[in-house]
Amino acid sequence: MIPKTIYQTWKTQSLPEKVSKIHKKFKKLNKDYNHIIYTDEQMNDYINSNVDKEIASVYWKMKHIVAKADIWRYSILFNEGGIYVDIDSSITGSLDGLIKEEDNAIISAETNRDLFVQWALVFEKKHVILENTLNNILRDVYEEKNKYNHHSLTVENYAKSIYQAAKESSQNLEWDKINNSTDLTFYMNSSSFRLYGVDYNNYFQFKHKYNHLLRGRPKGVEIDTHWSLQEQKPLY
Helix, strand or coil, X not given: CCCCEEEEECCCCCXXXXXXXXXXXXXXXXXXXXXXXXXXXXXXXHHHHHCCHHHHHHHHHCCCHHHHHHHXXXXXXXXXXXXXECCCCEECCCHXXXXXXXCCEEEEECCCCCCEXXXXXXXXXXXXXXXXXXXXXXXXXXXXXXXXXXXXXXXXXXXXXXXXXXXXXXXXXXXXXXXXXXXXXXXXXXXXXXXXXXXXXXXXXXXXXCHHHHCCCCXXXXXXXXXXXXXXXXXX
16 A cells, blocks of 8 residues: 655755645645655655665765665665655646555656656665665666766666566566556565556646746756766765
């Protein structure tokens, strides 16, 4: 069962008024769900107090806040279960229309080949996909792989763990057959996950219309991103 808690993180809980209105709107659509925003300091405290020492060590090795946030999101959902959404993205519908009582996790494809949405995540606690994702990141850091590649370290390792879980099931996960009509449940020995559509079929919105306000830039202007910064400086 997916706990009814929505997690987000940002450097502060004082958000632009228009972003707060987006939150009020999705909370109205999901009245039974708790909504928690972790500040950077609260995220640090959570890692120090609630995760395995090896995970905490890798978290603190990260020199970029977005890489830290990626590790935190996998960790808090592994420990607690629930829903994670990027602060500059949003929930556009009732999650009760998406999440079934029997769901252990819901995965959705990106439009980018062989990748899956990780700006929004839906998991029960202790799910094997999250466990494997964290283990994949640990392995890469110990072996000093993807030191300059944030995308590979946290996004591609998530995708690898999904394919890894699918291999343990009786279903074949075939990328070329995924579309907006896809709704397949993959059963493993200890758990399951449901593969649902592309970009969650609009239950979530990537980059809401006020995301620019969070970064203090004009609408439609991209200054730089963590994907460009990743190639300039080591992540850890």
